[in-house]
Amino acid sequence: MSDMETPEAAITVTDGAAARLADLLGSDPDKQVLRVAVRGGGCSGFQYSLALDIAKPDDHVFEQNGVAVVVDKLSMQFVFGSEVDYVEGLQGAGFAVNNPNVVAACGCGSSFQVRDDAAAEPVASPA
Numbered sequence: 001m002s003d004m005e006t007p008e009a010a011i012t013v014t015d016g017a018a019a020r021l022a023d024l025l026g027s028d029p030d031k032q033v034l035r036v037a038v039r040g041g042g043c044s045g046f047q048y049s050l051a052l053d054i055a056k057p058d059d060h061v062f063e064q065n066g067v068a069v070v071v072d073k074l075s076m077q078f079v080f081g082s083e084v085d086y087v088e089g090l091q092g093a094g095f096a097v098n099n100p101n102v103v104a105a106c107g108c109g110s111s112f113q114v115r116d117d118a119a120a121e122p123v124a125s126p127a
Contacts, residue, residue, distance in 0.1 A: 018065030
């Protein structure tokens with residue numbers, strides 16, 4: 001699936017997440033983006049990896065509210081339709097992925113499981 005085939009709203013960013021990301025990126029938002037990736041691991045099978053990064057040529061790029069979120073091709077199948085939010089709570093603050101594809105999560109919330117048909121290809125662990 002290329003950028004041309006990926007619907008623009010495949011990943012959405014809340015106003016709160018966009019504002020926090022803009023604060024983090026400062027005056028030079030063109031160089032960095034928020035990368036949303038899925039890695040194998042955790043007690044439920046998959047974990048999110050969110051980090052400030054530089055977009056790569058084969059990434060899916062989603063720009064909203066003046067900021068960009070990127071997803072690599074492998075991770076896209078697991079996060080399609082998700083919303084990136086920024087949450088603050090008793091256990092801290094950070095970006096969160098609200099993913100409609102999740103069918104189960106571990107008790108601590110650090111890993112998740114998706115429907116069998118969403119996991120057609122294996123996701124490699126970071127090298």
